[in-house]
Amino acid sequence: MTLMEEASRGRVPREIEAVATREGIEPAKLARLVGAGRVVIPGNLRREGLEPAGIGEWLTTKVNVNVGTSQNLDSPENEVEKAMAAVEAGADAVMDLSTGRDLDLVRRKILDAVGVPLGTVPIYQAAVKKELTSQGMFNALEKHAKDGVDFVTVHVGVNKISLERLRQDPRVMGVVSRGGSLTMKYIAETGEENPYYAEYDYLLEMAREYELTLSLGDGLRPGCIQDASDRAKYMEFIMLGELVRRARAAGVQVMVEGPGHVPADEIETSVRAMKHLTDGAPLYLLGPLVTDIAPGYDHITAAMGGVIAGMAGADFLCATTPSEHLDLPTKEDVIEGTYVTRVAAHAADLTRPGVRDRARAWDLDMAKARAKLDWPGQFHAAINPARAKQIRHRRGVETDTCTMCSELCAIRLSKEAMERELENEKDRK
Numbered sequence: 001m002t003l004m005e006e007a008s009r010g011r012v013p014r015e016i017e018a019v020a021t022r023e024g025i026e027p028a029k030l031a032r033l034v035g036a037g038r039v040v041i042p043g044n045l046r047r048e049g050l051e052p053a054g055i056g057e058w059l060t061t062k063v064n065v066n067v068g069t070s071q072n073l074d075s076p077e078n079e080v081e082k083a084m085a086a087v088e089a090g091a092d093a094v095m096d097l098s099t100g101r102d103l104d105l106v107r108r109k110i111l112d113a114v115g116v117p118l119g120t121v122p123i124y125q126a127a128v129k130k131e132l133t134s135q136g137m138f139n140a141l142e143k144h145a146k147d148g149v150d151f152v153t154v155h156v157g158v159n160k161i162s163l164e165r166l167r168q169d170p171r172v173m174g175v176v177s178r179g180g181s182l183t184m185k186y187i188a189e190t191g192e193e194n195p196y197y198a199e200y201d202y203l204l205e206m207a208r209e210y211e212l213t214l215s216l217g218d219g220l221r222p223g224c225i226q227d228a229s230d231r232a233k234y235m236e237f238i239m240l241g242e243l244v245r246r247a248r249a250a251g252v253q254v255m256v257e258g259p260g261h262v263p264a265d266e267i268e269t270s271v272r273a274m275k276h277l278t279d280g281a282p283l284y285l286l287g288p289l290v291t292d293i294a295p296g297y298d299h300i301t302a303a304m305g306g307v308i309a310g311m312a313g314a315d316f317l318c319a320t321t322p323s324e325h326l327d328l329p330t331k332e333d334v335i336e337g338t339y340v341t342r343v344a345a346h347a348a349d350l351t352r353p354g355v356r357d358r359a360r361a362w363d364l365d366m367a368k369a370r371a372k373l374d375w376p377g378q379f380h381a382a383i384n385p386a387r388a389k390q391i392r393h394r395r396g397v398e399t400d401t402c403t404m405c406s407e408l409c410a411i412r413l414s415k416e417a418m419e420r421e422l423e424n425e426k427d428r429k
């Protein structure tokens, strides 16, 4: 029996127990959510040393961080280091998107190095090995499953039906998903249907065997604001919803990936439509980036979109780094992107059912420390204490306020004024 099947029978396996404890949710309630497919807990049966994480309703918004070699920059060691740095910075999951030479080596090293769920995109391996065939794609998927990968992105929404829609309504940017474009290439070159879509039942059997969580990729995500919310994207949502239903019926945990570039006023509609069409499947968001014009700042454009999406019900944010659209991220970029995305996830959690009280308690800790000009308390409550400390001390000026207003510190002045008012009141009595 799969985790989802056990949960739907009211059992509380140890993964559910562990996540329930960490999230402060009733185990039986979490089991119901897992059984209904509203929460996923990715965890390959072969994975060792995994710290289970839950993604979905009533749980905190999670953050994934992408790492991986490219054909230009192919250092497995650097990518392992980035994965470890991301986890150190608080990433809840890591995806290895390697496309360099030895993909097996990178994947296995990352699996050994981190204890969070690891995701991959098996079609990359088929493409890199020049085996972009039905057999090659399933071989890659099985290899990743056997290695212990916890979740895989499969671009099942990119198929002859959705591509026909794309042909009828051309876009400015076309398809910007790497897996989506590889799938298009396969369809164009062979005239055959996307194998993961055509043989979805076989895919589900494999997922069952290894307890592999599926992440139904948004291969048709818009690559610019102009292309957002078009017919092809909505066609993909509808098909993914149907495929979610089939996965759940097979006892396979499944989440759905969401759009890339979307203007701020279309994000809520987009997220609610995806949630509705997928019967509340956990929603994994890439971005959404709220503008196209900020290369170098796309970790911020994505965080803006992430907050809006999180408020509308998105469950899992994929970190974007300052290198987005420009270069393979450095380790520093990965760390920056992780923290900025965690800030977005937390801002969404301040409004999220089931977790908002805990999230607000964290902010209250910071506010209380600020009100007392308690600097150690502020560092302790900061999402990145080291950065807060470094900025406070970088000029070597040590005061009990900070160098922004110095002697005119509003917090101190208003506190002193309030104390004087109280004294005056006592004297009047």
Ligand code: SF4
Pocket: 401, 402, 403, 404, 405, 406, 408, 409, 410, 411, 412
């Ligand atoms: S000096 Fe100004 S910025 Fe700094 S703690 Fe006081 S009020 Fe805040």
